[in-house]
Amino acid sequence: MRNLKIYYIIIFCALLTGCKKDFLDVVPDNVATIENSFTSRNEAEKYLYTCYSYLPQESDINSNPAFLAGDEFWTYWPIPAGNPLPSNPQQIARGNQNVSNPYLNYWDGAVGGKPLWAAIRDCNIFLDNISKVPDLDPSLRDRWAAEVKFLKAYYHFYLLRAYGPIPIVEKNLPISASIDEVKVMRQPVDKVVNFIVGLLDSAAINLPSSILNRASELGRITKPAALAIKARVLVTAASPLFNGNSDFAQLRNADGTQLFNANKDVEKWKRAAAACKEAIDASESAGVALYEFNELVTVSSRTKLEMNIRNSMADQWSSELIWGFSNGAGSFIQGWAMPKLDPNKLANDSFKGELAPTIRTAELFYTDKGVPINEDKTWDYVNRNNLRTATTADQDYLQNGYTTVGLHFNREPRFYADMGFDGSIWYMQNGTWKVQAKSGQTQSRKGANGYSLTGYFAKKLVNWKFVILQDYGFTQQVYAWPMIRLADVYLMYAEALNEVNGPSTEAYTYINKVRKRAGLRTVEDSWLNFSNNPGKYLTQDGLREIIQQETSIEFAFEGHNFWDLRRWKKASEVLNNQVYGWDIDQADAVNYYRRKPLFSQKFVAPRDYFWPISEGSLIVNRNLVQNIGW
Structure with a gap:
């Protein structure tokens, strides 16, 4: 006793x-x-x-x-008094x-x-x-x-x-x-x-x-x-x-x-590939399918394509969901992502537009030819930061006659579907809105809170039925947060197949299913005809890089990038760089479109690949060992 x-x-x-x-x-x-x-x-x-x-x-x-613990988004620091932005993830x-x-x-x-x-x-x-x-x-x-x-x-x-x-x-x-x-x-x-x-x-x-x-x-x-x-x-x-x-x-x-x-073991990739195929078969047999927008509204083919992309995650219950988290998911995050689109309702301060993608994220998306911007032999990568004025040929994506930066021209449909920026167009159920974010314009900074620090907005996170009210608040269609969707398993399967046997017809098939929904040519067509490295998709290392970028683009803003950079052991490469946004306090295009350094990140490898166990837990249980570097 x-x-x-x-x-x-x-x-x-x-x-x-x-x-x-x-x-x-x-x-x-x-x-x-x-x-x-x-x-x-x-x-x-x-x-x-x-x-x-x-x-x-x-x-x-x-x-x-x-x-907010990686670099896909960036926001204020220090956080202004009274602003409910969290500090804990930003500390990381x-x-x-x-x-x-x-x-x-x-x-x-x-x-x-x-x-x-x-x-x-x-x-x-x-x-x-x-x-x-x-x-x-x-x-x-x-x-x-x-x-x-x-x-x-x-x-x-x-x-x-x-x-x-x-x-x-x-x-x-x-x-x-x-x-x-x-x-x-x-x-x-x-x-x-x-x-x-x-x-x-x-x-x-x-x-x-x-x-x-x-x-x-x-x-x-x-x-x-x-x-x-x-x-x-x-x-x-x-x-x-x-x-x-x-x-x-x-x-x-x-x-x-x-x-x-x-010791690296390729059998682990074989086991992963088999699990992916099993999951694909079970999901498709249960009626899960890549999302297609089928609302009873008349929209252009370009807008329908954009809605296919946006609503693959932001529809109330997307047909693509394998597992959706329904407990308050897709609710507050819409307010964090949504800018003040309506110039007649600027006094409404209940939504923020503060969850701001970085320039690195903007550069991640492909060109309209379906290859990275630094590989497309038809795209002017060197002059991407120079100013250009949109013409009628660009008006499906950009405001006709508006001057913006070359980076925003001739990009893939997911770029325009996922991101809002100065000079872009934002389609909603209640209208099509113009985003103009230079100082003094509608979506610009107007005080200590309620603006994008980088000049970009996460359009993808906002359901198309979001409605701004006149004085305070908004109405929204709350959607189930996509814990995992079919496109995810498709790309994981392609990744595993490539790691087992290198490039294959089957691996291309599952990547191309995702690319087709995104309005892109096949991997084979895009690299063969438009890349300055046309044989890249034919090697295991090259296809690995393609799959990783495809994954980062397809699941932008969904919480994948943070963990994927770690599992690929690329975090120490990507997160040891300067974080950039545009110079948002400037009123003219020449000065607004200057790359402004916001923070110089430091990722200490191998330490930062894993969280530390708290000292208190180690004291309580002496059998626990601490992670390396902590």
Whole structure:
């Protein structure tokens, strides 16, 4: 009894570490409450929703590092008084991540992060008790258990992606567990991946192929969602950050267990390719298809193409969604992205247009020939920063007679669909608007808040039915945030095929499906006829570069770029550069279109590829080892 009492004291002290209960909590405590939660179907369903409630809200710029912790977007610093822009992700972008109180801490559930170990513990509680519910139909019980297995797998994956090798919490420990049992260790990456994949495979067996009760269940997990996330897990595990990464070869547990396999293994790419094809087949069989705009409105072919692109993610429930997050997704982010389009409603300060893409992001998109701007032999890359005046030939994309910069001419449809900028056109259900952002113009800076720091706006994030009200507020069509969509799996499949056998007809086929929807020629046609490197698509290295850029363009502003740069081990190359915007406080084109340095980023490799584990967690559990560099 005395030892047990000491144990409780130790656990209690651990709970108080940092004045929060967000540590690696594997011992259930509220036993009486747990027992009550499984006395009926209604109570058990509440617990099911508790397991869902931990999902990181990917559309939230406060908690998703992929928005403001990289360089795809940039915004004010220091943040003006009274402005609700989050500082935590920007601290990471500015190189200020730390070990004492890490920003966006998903390990402990602090400083903007959710407590994902607590999420896993609640998932385990659900799985341990769901069979006790007396009035639950067996088929529904199996489905709910499958959903929670998926969530448990996803929470492990989220932690793996952010922290690298992590503990595996297969079962919660009993109250009688010893102190040594509580102090779990990190497990090798390959073991963690296999555990996650095993959970997803098990979950997929009892998940529905699609949601039939759309009124109440959209956003719930389906078999295609489980298989698509499995594909993403295996593609991530096969990528250079986790596959043969010698930078982390010295990361070991205290007992000598090596946590990274430093030997590259092409079998991981084969496994990933098979998972992608399985996910594609399951998704297409369930009716998932690349989005096409079919609203009953008369629009030009150019506008229809733009709406195909924008609404692939911003439609209320896009046909392309394999898994959409419906809990408030696509809501506040529209206000952050939307500029003051209507010159008659400038007093309405409830939307900001502050989520500002950088010039690097603008340069990432292809030319209208479907190749990078520095490869297109028909496009004037050297003079891209020189001024040009739009003519009637450009008027589908630019304002006729308006002077802007060469960078904005003859670009691919996704550039105009995804981005708003000075001289651009912005189509909405209630009209077509002109964006004019130089000082004194409608979309320019008019005070300390409510403007784009770079001169660009994230049009893609705004649903076309967004309506600005006269005095305050707006109406919007809230859309499900695309956790994963069909184009994602297509491009992952092409990537995996290329890594296994190099360029192939099948790899081209799946890239070209995405390019066709974007209004582009095939990879083969574009590079052969317009690139100054026409043979690039015929080599494995060249096609890898093409697929990576295609991925970055197709999923611009959706939260991919931040994680993709890491898994490809390109973050240290891309995020060690100057961040640029236009000189937005200037009234004339000559001075406005000067590249203005906003910040010089520093990404320390290999340290910054993973989050640090907080010092408090390391003190509580001496068996945890810190990530390299922290």
